[in-house]
Amino acid sequence: MTQTKELPHPTREEIRIEAVLHALADPVRLQFVRELNRLGIPVACGAIPLPVNKSTRTHHMRVLREAGVTHVHPEGTARITALRKEDLDALYPGMLDGILGAKR
Amino acid sequence: MTQTKELPHPTREEIRIEAVLHALADPVRLQFVRELNRLGIPVACGAIPLPVNKSTRTHHMRVLREAGVTHVHPEGTARITALRKEDLDALYPGMLDGILGAKR
Numbered sequence: 001m002t003q004t005k006e007l008p009h010p011t012r013e014e015i016r017i018e019a020v021l022h023a024l025a026d027p028v029r030l031q032f033v034r035e036l037n038r039l040g041i042p043v044a045c046g047a048i049p050l051p052v053n054k055s056t057r058t059h060h061m062r063v064l065r066e067a068g069v070t071h072v073h074p075e076g077t078a079r080i081t082a083l084r085k086e087d088l089d090a091l092y093p094g095m096l097d098g099i100l101g102a103k104r
Numbered sequence: 105m106t107q108t109k110e111l112p113h114p115t116r117e118e119i120r121i122e123a124v125l126h127a128l129a130d131p132v133r134l135q136f137v138r139e140l141n142r143l144g145i146p147v148a149c150g151a152i153p154l155p156v157n158k159s160t161r162t163h164h165m166r167v168l169r170e171a172g173v174t175h176v177h178p179e180g181t182a183r184i185t186a187l188r189k190e191d192l193d194a195l196y197p198g199m200l201d202g203i204l205g206a207k208r
Contacts, residue, residue, distance in 0.1 A: 017208065022125075025129050027122050092202040092203060093198070095199050098198040102121040103195075104119075
């Protein structure tokens with residue numbers, strides 16, 4: 001049996017505002033997080049189309065995970081991504097909704 | 105009489121969330137904005153000490169102004185900087201308080 005390897009994530013206490021803002025400042029990553037929030041459920045990798053190639057996508061996914069914006073959980077050969085809304089809302093009340101609600 | 109030249113600023117409509125987040129993602133700029141918000145009044149350039157040299161400081165000030173985070177107004181030889189809290193609160197309700205209230 002193949003053991004799927006868990007990816008490293010910062011704990012809630014380890015999340016830093018500068019890293020979160022940097023992660024969300026990129027248009028592609030912001031588009032992804034906005035869609036993830038709209039769906040309201042964890043999604044498999046690739047379920048949200050992005051205008052970038054696979055290696056760039058992988059990079060963006062890592063930046064979001066390492067900043068503590070998303071949680072990624074391997075399930076067989078897939079990776080399931082969830083928005084860490086509860087953590088971000090607890091740390092920075094109002095910030096995420098203010099950002100994701102932005103018209104521009 | 106010397107005419108002090110006004111610096112360019114984005115209008116409220118021209119402000120973009122990606123630029124605001126990028127501006128605030130830098131630790132030095134975030135420290136400056138946090139202090140500006142705490143003081144609650146426009147301040148002269150240099151009134152808020154920052155751990156950078158003058159040219160780096162000038163760069164940070166320009167990033168904040170061009171993103172629409174601050175408004176800079178020349179007054180004689182000084183430059184008075186104000187936080188555009190009203191604009192940011194109108195565009196992204198809750199975001200600024202969520203970010204500036206961050207403990208880490």
